[in-house]
Amino acid sequence: xxxxxxxxxxxxxxxxxxxxxxxYTLFFALPGETKxxxxxxxxxxxxxxxxxxxTDTIVPDLSIMATVSPSESLHVLFNSDxxxxxxxxxxxxxxxxxxxxxxxxxxxxxxxxDDGIRVWSTLSLQYSNLTISPGVYNIGVIAYMSGDATPEExxxxxxxxxxxxx
Numbered sequence: 001x002x003x004x005x006x007x008x009x010x011x012x013x014x015x016x017x018x019x020x021x022x023x024y025t026l027f028f029a030l031p032g033e034t035k036x037x038x039x040x041x042x043x044x045x046x047x048x049x050x051x052x053x054x055t056d057t058i059v060p061d062l063s064i065m066a067t068v069s070p071s072e073s074l075h076v077l078f079n080s081d082x083x084x085x086x087x088x089x090x091x092x093x094x095x096x097x098x099x100x101x102x103x104x105x106x107x108x109x110x111x112x113x114d115d116g117i118r119v120w121s122t123l124s125l126q127y128s129n130l131t132i133s134p135g136v137y138n139i140g141v142i143a144y145m146s147g148d149a150t151p152e153e154x155x156x157x158x159x160x161x162x163x164x165x166x
Contacts, residue, residue: 037165042066042139045159052084052093052143052153056103059155063140064162070134072164076127078141083120084153086113092146093119093153097127103142 042064050059068074076097084093093111096103109123139162145153 039069039072039164039166040067041161041163043159043161047157049154049156050143050158052145052155054145057143057145058098058101059141059143059158062158062160063138064160066137066139066162066164068132068134068137068164072132072134072166073128073130074132074137075129075163075165076125076139077161078123078125078158080123080141080155080158081121082111082123082155083118084111084113084145085118086115087152088115090114091153094144094146095123095125095155096142097125098138098140098142100138101140 044062044064046059046062048061050057050062066074078095078097080095082093082095084091091113093109095109096105097107098104104127107125107127109125111119111121111123113119139160141155141158141160143155
């Protein structure tokens with residue numbers, strides 16, 4: 001019986017210790033109210049289908065003019081649905097975020113298919129630049145299709161989000 005009394009006391013000590021640590025974590029160790037450091041938000045969407053061909057295609061009606069102030073970083077998110085059909089050879093679809101009309105090399109999305117294959121998919125690209133210079137930036141999307149591009153290659157239901165943070 002003495003052994004079970006010792007186990008009870010030991011369990012009580014651990015229980016009280018655990019409760020004390022939980023209270024400490026809840027009231028002292030966890031950070032207080034967090035504040036968002038987002039400064040500006042821009043958003044645009046386009047539910048139309050945009051045909052992609054074998055030259056750089058700037059996605060129309062999907063651009064943002066973002067102003068970055070000193071000490072701010074720029075963050076961009078692009079989402080889209082994708083459809084294409086490979087007619088006669090391997091075809092590859094490339095999608096890039098663009099800043100001032102220039103493709104950003106990374107991140108990029110790449111989809112490929114061989115002859116007779118249909119592809120339905122979604123894509124999401126997230127870009128962050130923590131050291132961007134202050135200024136006004138034209139943010140958009142550029143797509144390119146290699147191979148036998150036809151009107152059956154397109155992006156649709158697209159959204160573009162940009163925001164700055166300090």
